[in-house]
Every structure is written in C-alpha cells, then in structure tokens.
Amino acid sequence: MxxxxxxxxxxxxxxxxxxxxxxxxxxxxxxxxxxxxxxxxxxAWLHRVHSTPSRAARMLADAHFLEYGMALRAARPGFGLARAERLAGDLSAEGAGTEAAAIGLATLRLWADFNAGSTLPPAVQTALALPAPAAEAGTQTLTADTLRSATVLDFLAFAQARHSVRQFAPGPVPHDAIRRAVAAAQAAPSSCNRQTCHAHVWTDPALINRVRSHQAGNRTFGHELGGIAVITSDLRHWEHAGERYQAWIDGGLFAMSLAHGLHAEGLGTCFLNWSVEPATDRALRAEIGLDDAQLVIVLLGFGLMPDSATVCASPRLPVEAAFSLNPPLA
Missing domain, CATH: 3.30.160 (Double Stranded RNA Binding Domain)
Known part of the structure; x- marks a missing residue:
C-alpha cells in the first residue's frame, strides 16, 4: 500500500x-x-471599533477594569479615569439598551459613587444620565464559608469519572439539561469578562447528521449522538495582536466547562476535534450559516448514557508530568 x-x-x-x-x-x-x-x-478592532459586537466587547472589558479596580484590597479612588471616559463615550454612542451597555452603565455608576467627591469628566457625567435597565455590576462579597458550601463535591473524582463516550442510549436529551450545562459554561473565565463564546446546539437527529458529516472522527459512532454542539468565539470581541490566540483560550475554557456541565447532568460527552483544513472549516460554516466573525473552536457530541458502555481507559501520565512546584528561575 x-x-x-x-x-x-x-x-x-x-x-x-x-x-x-x-x-x-x-x-x-x-x-x-x-x-x-x-x-x-x-x-478584530486593532485600530478602531467598527461594529456593534466590538463596541459591546469593549464596554464589557472597560467595565470589568473598573470593577476589579474596586475589588482590590487597597482600592483607591481616582483609578481608571481613561477607561471610564472611553466607556462613557461608547455608552453615549450606542445607547444603554443592550445587555452589555446596561452592565457598563451600572458599573460606571458604581465607579462614580466610589469616586464621590472627585470631579468627573463631562463625558462620564453625560453617560450617567442615560436610562438603562437594572443590571448586576460592581463588586460583591465572597466568604470562605460560601465557597466551601458550594464546593462540597470531590472534584477530582468528578473529573476523573468523565470519559469520552462513543456509545449512547436512544432517546431525546432534555433541553433543560443542556441549558444548565451552557449556564455552567458561561461561568468559565473570560478575558476581561467579554464572554465571547457561543454554543450552537442541535438535537434533531437529521440536523445532527448534517453537522457531524463535516467531522471525520465521529463516523463510527456519530449516528448514536443525542446532540451536537459547535462552540465558537466571536473575533469581533478581540482587540490587538497579543490577543490573536485568545479566542482559542477562552473557547477551550468554555468548551471544557460545557463538557463538565453535561457530565454533571448525567450525560455522556465526546469532543470532536476541529483541527481541519480551511476548506473543511468553510464547508461547516456554510452548512450551519455561521457568520465569518465566528471562529470554530471545537465540536462536542453528547447523548444519554446507556446502563453500561465500553470506553477507552486513556491512562494519564503521572501527575509530575504535568506539574512543577517552585521550579528554579533563570
């Protein structure tokens, strides 16, 4: 051969x-x-913001800068003036009717309260007068007891119990379970809280087959899937050359959190690798009508767990292979 x-x-x-x-x-x-x-x-908005999604991302990033400044142990009034002015300008340009703008304006108001007694720039004063729906913003108190009570599970056992499943039980996947898993994925860290990722999910068998046909690795088991997700990051949310790989970083965090969320719902999951040629990427994008600004990170297949399934043992290397404690510096 x-x-x-x-x-x-x-x-x-x-x-x-x-x-x-x-x-x-x-x-x-x-x-x-x-x-x-x-x-x-x-x-990406390398030189200037030229789309509504880019402006929304910049508002979230600037609002996040202001809120983490207020969350520091030694928080000091007067910080973030340039960010506040830019956020105010974006709010005045776009209005405060969107979710991102509502978060931005709520944060700007809390920042202004934090700086009470200081003279605020005219652009900030103008933006503070804008109407907007209520939104959570600013800082909150997290206690050690609250954290402990929410993390009573043995996460090591939970993580090690997840396997790439390629045998699924027939039947529809509950949509509420998918929504909870996506909500868990939204809790994944996101650069400057820009929240660039999106899960495009199909559970109809005919649609699953059309989507999965573009990914070669599922050919032997994909017909058993109860759902498939295409995870993307919006390139319009990124700014400069240093962020050229950030979509994959945020997308990977989101994707793994989604897999753990589905795992927590008792569903089986299998990542479907998207290391493909441009032609294959274009074909999938055309199939699902994906906007050119959306970067495909990975595909994730999932479905109901059968009573038992054969999975790969996939032994892990010793933890020392992935861990260095206090290595010497150059």
Whole structure:
C-alpha cells in the first residue's frame, strides 16, 4: 500500500511521507496560518471599533477594569479615569439598551459613587444620565464559608469519572439539561469578562447528521449522538495582536466547562476535534450559516448514557508530568 493511501479518519498516517506529501503539508500549514490571520485581522478592532459586537466587547472589558479596580484590597479612588471616559463615550454612542451597555452603565455608576467627591469628566457625567435597565455590576462579597458550601463535591473524582463516550442510549436529551450545562459554561473565565463564546446546539437527529458529516472522527459512532454542539468565539470581541490566540483560550475554557456541565447532568460527552483544513472549516460554516466573525473552536457530541458502555481507559501520565512546584528561575 502506498503512503498516499495510508489515511484513517481523514488523516495521513504514513510513517515516512513522500516529498509530495511533505510539500502538501507545508503548503497546507501556511495556507491555514493565512486563513486564521486574515480572519482575525478582518474582524478584530486593532485600530478602531467598527461594529456593534466590538463596541459591546469593549464596554464589557472597560467595565470589568473598573470593577476589579474596586475589588482590590487597597482600592483607591481616582483609578481608571481613561477607561471610564472611553466607556462613557461608547455608552453615549450606542445607547444603554443592550445587555452589555446596561452592565457598563451600572458599573460606571458604581465607579462614580466610589469616586464621590472627585470631579468627573463631562463625558462620564453625560453617560450617567442615560436610562438603562437594572443590571448586576460592581463588586460583591465572597466568604470562605460560601465557597466551601458550594464546593462540597470531590472534584477530582468528578473529573476523573468523565470519559469520552462513543456509545449512547436512544432517546431525546432534555433541553433543560443542556441549558444548565451552557449556564455552567458561561461561568468559565473570560478575558476581561467579554464572554465571547457561543454554543450552537442541535438535537434533531437529521440536523445532527448534517453537522457531524463535516467531522471525520465521529463516523463510527456519530449516528448514536443525542446532540451536537459547535462552540465558537466571536473575533469581533478581540482587540490587538497579543490577543490573536485568545479566542482559542477562552473557547477551550468554555468548551471544557460545557463538557463538565453535561457530565454533571448525567450525560455522556465526546469532543470532536476541529483541527481541519480551511476548506473543511468553510464547508461547516456554510452548512450551519455561521457568520465569518465566528471562529470554530471545537465540536462536542453528547447523548444519554446507556446502563453500561465500553470506553477507552486513556491512562494519564503521572501527575509530575504535568506539574512543577517552585521550579528554579533563570
């Protein structure tokens, strides 16, 4: 059998690639780099905000800067003046009718109260007069007792009990269970609280089959899935070159939290890798009508657990392989 035909799950498994395969792989690498870089450059607000989602993200980021300044042990009045002015300008430009703007305005008002007695810039004073629905913002007190009471589970056992499941029981997945899992994913850390991630979920078998057809790794078990999620991050929420990989970081945190949320609901889960060529990415995007600004992070299949299922043992390396305590500094 030639090296050209040694492929499984859509990938070459040739031990020693031919020169044609080497050239093809090299070209594919740079094509993928250009594909990702061009889309980030097209949608991120590198120089100026040019879309409503970008402005919403900037308002959330600036509001978060103000609230974490107020949450510091040695919080001092007068901090964050430039951020407050920019937030006020965005509020005046967009109005305060959206969820992001309501959070921004509520935070700005608390920041103004924190700075009572100081002279506020005219732009901030103008924004403070805007009407907006009530929104949670600012700071809150978290006690050690509250934290302990909410974390009584053995998380190590919980995490180690999750496996990649490829055998599912027939039947519909309760939509309330999915909503709770997504709510858990929303609690994942997000850079500057911009909350860029979204779970696009299908539970109709016909729609699941259309979505999963673009991912090679599920061919032997995907027909048993009770649901499939395409997890994305909005590139319009990112700002500068240093954030060029942040969508994948936030997306990974969101995706793992979603998997744990589904696991907590008693459902089986299996991540479906999305390390694909641009053509495959475009095909999925066209299938589901995904906006160009949405970066696909990963797919996640899930479904009802059967009474028993065979799963991969997937032994982990010793914890020392993933852990260094107080390593020496250079």
């Amino acid at each position: 030639s090296t050209e035909r040694l492929r499984e799950a859509g990938r070459s498994v040739a031990a020693s690639p031919s020169w044609r395969q080497w050239v093809r792989a090299e070209w594919g690498f740079w094509r993928g780099v250009a594909y990702d870089a061009q889309r980030f450059r097209r949608h």
